[in-house]
Amino acid sequence: MIVGTAGHIDHGKTALVRALTGVDTDRLAEEKARGITIELGFAYADLGRGGITGFVDVPGHERFVHTMLAGAGGIDLALLVVAADDGVMPQTQEHVAILDLLGIDRAIVALSKADLAGEERRRDAAAEIAALLAGTRLAGAPVVPVSAVTGEGIENLRAILAAAAGDMAGRAADGLFRLAVDRSFTLKGTGTVVTGTVLSGRVAAGDSVIVSPLGLAARVRGIHAQNRPAEQGLAGERCALNLAGEGVGRDAIHRGAVVLDPALHAPTDRIDADLRVLPSEPRPVGTWFPARLHVGAAEVGARVVPLAAPLAPGQDGPVQLVLDRPIAAAALDRFILRDVSARRTIGGGRFLDLRAPARRRRTPERLAVMAAAARPDAAEALAAMLEVPPHLVDLDGFARDRAIADVPLGDAVVLDGPPRLALSAAAHEGLVAGLAETLRRFHEDNPDMQGMGRERLRLALTPRLPKPAFAAFVAARIGAGDVVAEGSVLRLPGHVVRLSAEDEALYARIVPALSGEARFRPPRVRDMATDWDIPETEVRRVLRMAARQGRVDQIRHDHFFLRATTAEMVRLIALTQAAAPDGWVTAGAFRDRVQNGRKVAIEILEFYDRHGVTLRRGDLRRINPHRADLFGT
Template sequence: MDTSYFTIGMAGHIDHGKTTLTKALTNIDTDRLRAEKERNISIELGFAPLELENGVQASIVDVPGHERFIRQMIAGVAGIDLVVLVIAADEGVMPQTKEHLEILGFLGIERCIVAISKLDQVEQELLEIVEEDIKSELAGSIFEQAPFVYVDSLSGNGIIQLKKVISTELKSVEKRNSKGAFRLPIDQVFTVQGQGTIVRGTIYEGMIQKGSQLTIMPKGHRVKARQIQVHNKEVDVARAGQRTAINLGGGDKETIQRGDVLVNSDHFLRSKTIDVTMKFVDEIASPLKQRSPVRLYIGTSEVLGKIVFFDRNEMKDGSEEVVCQIRLEEEIVIRRGDRFILRRPTPVETLGGGWVIQPNGGKYRFGEKTIKMLQTKKAGTPEDLIQDVLSEQILLDKKKLIQLTSLDETEIDAAITAGLEKEMFIEPSSNKYALTRTLTKLKNEIIHELESYQEQYPMRQGMGKAELIQLLGKSYPKTFIDYCLSRLIAEDTLYKPSQFIAVSSFQPHLPKKWETRMKEVIKRLEDDGIKPEKWKEYIKETPLSEADANELSGYLLHTKQVYQLTEDILIHQSAVERALTDLKEQTGSSFKLNEAKDALGISRKYLIPLLELLDRLNITTRQEDVRVWN
């Protein structure tokens, strides 16, 4: 049977027996600090393994209950799958119980067990009152249907029943993804004499092997997993859901801190601006104004920032869900869907919480357009998110898609496969993807640009491919333009004469505006036969500009109506044909210069360039002072 790994949080008011209950379940005292022993309160997170039936292994996180240690509490419950809410039978619901409940709700913890502790210290009548108090507090919350278990940690009363209920509840909890990229938010850093730096945390996703190369984000330090432990037992592999300690090679305790994230891939990006959706507490002490300072708790990070609203200038109560943005003072590493808590730095209070829509937010305008955009992103499926990114980035490989959508590799693979089948996405080059609609848009732009160019320059063969790519390269990657051109050529929409690109229906032609004048120029050139004038002489008495004359000469050369005799002289194709006929009739298999002169009756001014033209056309080959017909 496959082993399943889960993390269970112990939450509740100070002195309600969370640590004692953890010891009763696991036989481990999670208060390990001297100050914790002396003051009989939990200051730091405590951890203990809990073996359950059917191959289920759980890590219990004992979080501090005192209001001064709320940061540690949030860091502890951020990665849990199930919470045991501990409420003392002799006190009932207390202020910290309520705040912990709010935080758990905002963090999206869906499974809860209410453990009424210190059972042996109260009479049945008081127990009934406490139970009603708890039910009243949970009414209307996500934990309204949470099962109740009555326990006494000192006598052991109810401990076996609590284990059974935990096993039952965990059957409904979805397993964490061990196949994706590894991510472990660090909540503890310390050194061990002779071993170096150790970091601890709960693996959010993926798996890690001994010897793995890792990166500490957001700093980017490269380290190596020299040794891995799960609850003090050395292992070769640790998976999502497990509480893990890693001995880092290359890591320095002074440069690592709680809130850093250990990863094994480049799928994660640093961020200082995050788009979020959140709910606020029912009563805020005073209105939260636009750009107010806030303290963000996400994963194990605690970062100061400012809240930015796009549809209001202040928030007064928690009556609705709000899409907004948090701009941070420091970089963090998060993914879409990560849950967070927002607190006011001063006066200290919990404001609310929610989840990350987009880890790398942009700068948006105030107004309904931005709200609609964020709402669309919030509701988006993986395919929708990929579409959004590709709408802006055009062509991306899988790694970039993972980074920019903040989806994991499994989600990306499934969405790409589905999108390719639906012809929503295309794969222009190996493992690079684009939108089909972007391809259609680019096709239309290419055809439009070529048609506009052909209208402006009707005598040219088409537009230079390099010029077209340069023009479109401001908006599209070259690889994508090449792919699109290849598709258009394969579809016979375009054709490619030499280095040019043209619409298939296009043929170079004289512009209607100058057609009559240009035909007159061509006729004069043809009439001059093998003794043409300089090209500018044919143009100077016409209204054609120098640019028009250059376009015309280019057109005539490309269409082989004329040949370049010298740098400034063109000769008509019919004149060359007549000269060839005369030469072949009056010479043998080879001829010398004087024989050609006698046959054609022209001076060396025209004769030498004409014979060199025949060589260039591969009609003749010069061998010293003789030319041989090919």
């Protein structure tokens, strides 16, 4: 268990931790000289149950609330310290508000300096505390009178803390590893050490990690967990990691960085969140409201954009946070907003979407996605997000941003990408039905056309899939026999384009001219029309209809090749490529293969360029393996 102190300056937080653990957490000379805590302090003790409890001692001065926030993010239980002689003070109130906004719901109140107050004053102070905590997550927290001077109540408080540690369930360690860095230093003979609370997952000696948002790769050389050497660190423990790697050093890693599993490194500077504004805030939070954002141990400038109406004091609602620089975070992380002068806490909330859009961020559909993403359970959140437009979720991004290894799919259908996309079973059924209906209407309106172009079909369907996911969807439907692919177009299996008897007769006359040894050098349209004394427009019209059916391909305005020849020439390009020392095809080498003129050979190659069958570099070409089968090769 990690215990974090909270309370006003000079209410005895550090003295209380020393009485409980025997450790003086004020380690700086300035702290000892001034008698106040300036930096985070840490202590560890066995409170009597055999386990090690970690204490994070935070400053109480209003100037160091940002330091208090760096230590409060990873605690399990708050030890709120209120001096019996002073009672509730300004930083007591602010610290309680921060703990409530951070979602901390387990607390013990230490009524310190009890030796300076009689029974009546103790009762009054306890009443003040109860009134302060009422309406917060900490309401009903036990109040324990203590004195670090006389020792009154110390053993009782230690026993209560030990019982709380015994009752606390460990944090789930099945997520991916994240540690929020609150200190970075160098030890002689050891190297760079960073400390912080493990937010999720586990880490072991020898693991490769990334220091985010820097993107600094490192290796874990050694671990201390709860102040003891360990083979691994688990979620909920305070750990010190000895890191090694190029560029790793005390000057490179600072408070606010996050050491994490490499799969999680994806910094962000635009986040959709829900925000609760404290009733003490003097004015509403409107568009482009400036603030300081605190999350984990990080602090960064931010602008707040309410996504509905401006948020009045005491209200909560959806907002977009636009940050001055990227941070490392996870969905559902809790954050605090303070004013830019660092004098007051404005409010706080949870991150919902780390990849927030800059446009159309206020639409009802977008707000519905945010509401669905707010569900704590990953399976429920995914299912809810798939029920609202656009009915698509990037699975890899969803898992990464929630710091989980496996996505609970339920009955969702997965389309390979990248990225891998999930859509609900109902949305997938609608997409399949929409594909069939769109093609049916197209065939009805265009009976003489072979089928519908893939891109045109993709843009016509809802939900609109990205190109890689649409390719996977179409491949699945082809495999299921729902559609037929012919070159670059798709059609329903029962759709057959037929020419009229007269047109078929003319096409039958054309085929021999495009076949045989002359297939790589077919006559031009005008030459056939002249030789047969047929209007050129009629020959061209029949050939274009045949092209729509996939029987021929129009290489240039006046040149048509049989589809079989088009496919054969792709194979010839591949053979030429295989024979080339550098794996690239020249126009001359291809010309020699087809025994054609250079001009026509270049026209053929440019035809394949346009269709993406070949990749071009200057005057050189090679087969694009992703499009090599476009013509049924």
